[in-house]
Amino acid sequence: MATNINEKISAPGNGSGNGTGNGNGNGTGNGNGGTGAETAVKERVQVDLTAGGNKKLPKGFTFGALIVCWLLTYGLFRFGFKAESAVGALVVGYLIFLVVMRFVSHSVEGRRAGKDRMAGIIITSAFVIAVVPLISLLWAVVQNAVPVLNYSFLNNSMVGMSEAGSRPGLGHAIVGTLTITGTTAIIAIPLGIMTAIYLVEYYRGGWFGKIVTFLVDIMTGIPSIVAGLFAAAFVGMVAPWTGHRNGLMGAIALVVLMTPIVVRNTEEMLRIVPDELREASYALGVTKSRTIIKVVLRTALPGIVSGCVIALARVIGESAPLMITASSPDGFNYSLINGPVMTLPVFVYSMFQRGMMDYAWGGAFVLVIIVLILNLIARFIAKVFAPKTR
Structure with missing residues (x-):
């Protein structure tokens, strides 16, 4: 050169x-x-x-090479080795495809462009590997749940399911899930947000802030079954008149699991807000509390809402703590403190134990739909309250 x-x-x-x-x-x-x-x-x-930069492989060459490698490998496995492993053929074909693309791209496009193409292939492959299981899961849930989805299934309970002509359903589990998770959100979200505000806006290296941070870190990784045991012991000690198992115990267990997630997410969102916005507000004579409400929280609201929904979606699918605290009744119970309450995760597990797989898939489908609705609501709230830009 x-x-x-x-x-x-x-x-x-x-x-x-x-x-x-x-x-x-x-x-x-x-x-x-x-x-x-x-x-x-x-x-x-x-x-x-940019040696070789003007030379490019034709459009669609990468995808075509992948298909050819897969077809050749599948034919070799099926007719050569007499092996019926489609997954093995896919894996071997993909490895051959990487080797072929390595030599072809470097020869035609040059070393720099060839490395760039290989990086793109590997990143795209990682994305596909991550998405395919999710799509397969959703497809399996929908396919297996369709046979039982009807009005009676969504509205009835499992009471009298052994009687002739009965139409059992999971209505009681839907009611219990919404009741317990709603109570959990009412307690955990304000508690987590206010804790995060203290750690970001008021904490100045004192011993109390260090203790709070340490406890939040521990609670983030606490096993769910331990949270269930704690809730059962706590409610039994504070309100023994509520009974051995009830929905309030389940809500407290989920609060223990949800609060640290909300704290950590909100803390990160508040730290992203530029200090210049706070200083500008203080320069105008605005108090600290009003600055936090009108400037800091308003700016970080989309991220905070998304984090709260993620935390709620995580706890709404918990079954172990609810099996200990809320139990698994067959009928409706609209009270949190008067008797056991059924939830969708426990319903799915109970139906699986009884061998009623259609009902288990139906419960899983309803649970996925509830999580989807929560995400749509969160996106709408974040869009409405996000800072307006000109």
Whole structure:
């Protein structure tokens, strides 16, 4: 590359004047000639740095090569090795595809462009590997739940399911899930947000803030079954008149699991808010509490809402603590403190234990729909209350 550049520098310039590229001309030609030589050098350097950059593989070549490798490998497995492993053929075909693309892209497009193409292939493959199981899961849930989805299934309970002509359902589990998770959100979300505000806006290195941070870190990784045991012991000690198992115990268990997630997410969102916004508000004479409410929280609201929904979606699918605290009755119970309450995760597990797989898939489908609705509501709230930009 150095030889080519030197040759270009010593060559005559191609400027509009009469001077030469090495600066021996006079007047205007001298300057223009130098400009021509510099332009030629820059173009040469750009071509050298992007060696092979003008050569590109045809569009669709990558996808076509992948299909060909898969078909050849599948034929080799089926007719050559007499193996019926479709997954093995896919894996081996993909590895062969990577080797082929490595040599083809480097030969045609050059080393730099070839590395870039290989990086894109690997990243795209990782995305597909992550998405395919999710799509397969949703498809399996929908496919297996369709046979039992009807009005009676969504409205009835499991009481009298052994009687002739009965139409059992999971209505009691839907009511219990909404009741317990609603109570959990009412307690955990304000508690978590206010704790995060203290840690970000008021905590100045004191011992109490360090203790709170330490406890939040511990609670984030606490096993759900331990939260259930704690809730059963706590409610039994504070309100023994509520009975051995009830919905309030289940809500307290979910609060223990949800609060640290809300704290951590809200804390991160508040730290993202620029300090310049706070300082501008203080400069206008606005109090700290009003600055937090009107400036900081308003700016961080979309992220806070998303984090709260993620935390709620995580606890709404918990079954272990609810089996200990809320139990698994067959009928409706609209009270949190008067007797056991059924929830959808426990319903799915109970139906699986009884061998009623259609009902288990139906419960899973309803649970997924509830989580989807929560996400849509969160997106709407975040969009409505997000800071307006001109």
